[in-house]
Amino acid sequence: MDRRKFLKGSALLSGLLSLSPAELWSSKRNTEPSGTGKAKNIIFMISDGMSLGTLSMADLYSRNILGKESHWLSLYREKKVSRALMDTASASSIVTDSAAASSAFGGGIRVQNGVLNIGANGEKHIPIWQKYKKVGKKVGCVTTVTVTHATPAGFCINSAKRNAEPQIAEMYAELEIDVLMGGGDEFFNPSKREDQKDLYSVYKKKNYQILKNHTDLKTIKKEEKILGIFNTGALPYSIDKANLSEFGKTPSLAEMTAAAIDQMKEHPGGFVLQIEGGKVDWAAHANDIAALIHDQLAFDEAVKTVMDFAEKDGNTLVIITTDHGNANPGTIYGTDTTKNFNSISNYQYTNEYILNKIHKDHSAKDIKDWIFEANKLVLSDDEAKHLQSFYNGLEKEEGLYNYKKLPFKLYSEIQKSRNSVGWISMDHSGDYVEVAAFGPGSQHLQPYIKNTDLHHLMLNAVPL
Incomplete structure (x- = not known):
């Protein structure tokens, strides 16, 4: 489909933005959230770093550009789920990091930022996936970042340092987590590990198939068992995967999710599976709207994969949420807001890819030509020269996941003036976040909860 021709005729689709509350929320198909009795399986889905604005804009983009409602919002409209607002604080701050947030889910207690399931006095809280593994369930984690990253680790291990990823890779092998899929080759490959340990061989000896x-x-x-390591570092952003041939061999989150469910669904004792859209968080840290929306939509496709299984299965508790907000992006009022927002469909790549392609020997004209090719944005001479100054060493920008000091903030401000999307920061926020639950046990989800409550919700729905 030619997106430019599509946009020229998008007036009808833009009308979806003005649905009445009755049209949006009413449905004759389901009048009560599904969920009674006890469950056999749990699928816990986390769109890492998803502020409410991220959920909203992904749905708006899906409606306006793709012509369909997002799967997450359709669960609300069709009244298929119980719904809550969740307080995400850690033990050390009203603004959590992913390690403490995942520990709240996994260990059932709030810990300090930066640690995994270890209390203030050094006490270890047994992570929930270990508990279920011990009673005979298959356990798994699927993510778009490294499998050893904070969010999957919080359901599985104890560590005083979330960044101890080489050690976490060894802990997974000892625990024999049944399914692990994501990135992180540097933590398993002997040629990339500092200690030169060959963890792939360790896993093979434990009857793992290496993907x-x-x-x-x-x-x-x-x-x-499965160890799927599909990249060094995190997996590529979804929009880059779609438009750059070098990433064509990397599976999507939905594809990994389907494979994980298929591998475990016939186990007599049931299974528990965590699924993380980890690069939603990274996109928010970079204030990268194209990366953010497309990775949230990739997570949304995984939601469909999970719900297709859970609705048919009838014995699976599904929890869909985030661990915290990040950067709180949102659309800005104005006469051209809808048109400006829709222009994001012209963006071909992530800002990370775009800015990495600029070099210090590029002229202002070279930069203007490249930005137009990548985003269909016409830069002024001053804007091009300002970007150029970063590559000449005159300016630099800090930030998490910005080791190359790329001008993410400056470029997002340039985009903001054209796409009407603003950001409050480049870091986590303490806002309450959305939780949706489906299946046996979901009826116990209360309208307002703390993050630790989801730990107990799981144990209540699937007793040990």
């Missing part, structure tokens, strides 16, 4: 690319998902053996 390396998209094709390997089709060759999974049911009798083996």
Whole structure:
């Protein structure tokens, strides 16, 4: 489909933005959230760093550009889920990091930022996936960042340092987590580890099948555990994966999710699975609207994959949420807001890819030409020269996941003047966040909860 022709005729789709409350929220299909009795399985879905504005804009983009409602919002409209607002604070701050947030879910107690399931006095709280593994369930984690990152680790291990990823990779092997999929080759590959340990060999000896690319998902053996490591570092952003051929062998979150469910669904004792859209958080840290929306929509496709299974299965508790907000992006009032927002469909790549392609020997004209090719934005001479100053060493920008000192903030401000999307910061926020729950046990979700309450909700729905 030619998106430019589509946008020229998008007046009808823009009308979706003006649905009445009755049209948006009423439905004759389901009048009560599903969920009674006890569950056999749990699927816990986390769009890491998802502020409410992220959820909203992904749905608006899906409606206006793709012509369909997002799966998450359709669960609300069709009244299929219980719904809550969640306080995400950690033990040390009203603004949590991912380690403390995941520990609240996984260990059932609030810990200080930066640690995984270890209390203030050094006490270790047994993570919930360990508990379920001990009673015979299969356990798994799927993510778009490294499998050893804070969010999957919070359900599985204890560590005083969230950044101890080489050690976390070894802990997973000891625990024999049944399914692990994501990035992080540097923590398993002997040529990339400082201690030169060959963790792939360790996993193979424990009857793991090692997956390396998209094709390997089709060759999974049911009798083996899975270690799927599809990249060094995190997996590529969804929009770059769609438009750059070098990322074509990387599976999507929905594809990994489907493979994980298929691998575990026939286990007599049931399974528990965590699914993380980790790069939603990274996109928010970079104030990168195209990366943010497309990775949230990729997470939304995983929501569909999970719900298709859970509705048919009838024995699975599904929790869909985030661990915290990040950067609180949102649309800005103005006469051209809808048109400006829709122009994001012209963006071909992430800001990370775009800014990495600029070099210090590029002229202001070179920069203007490249930005127009990548985003269809016409820069002024002053804007191009300001961007150029970063590559000449005159300015630099700090920030998490910005080790190359790329001018993410400056470029997002340039985009803001054209796309009407603003950001309050480049870091986590303490806002209350959305929780949706489906299936047996979901009826116990209260309208307002703390993050630790989800730990107890799981244990109540699927007793040990």
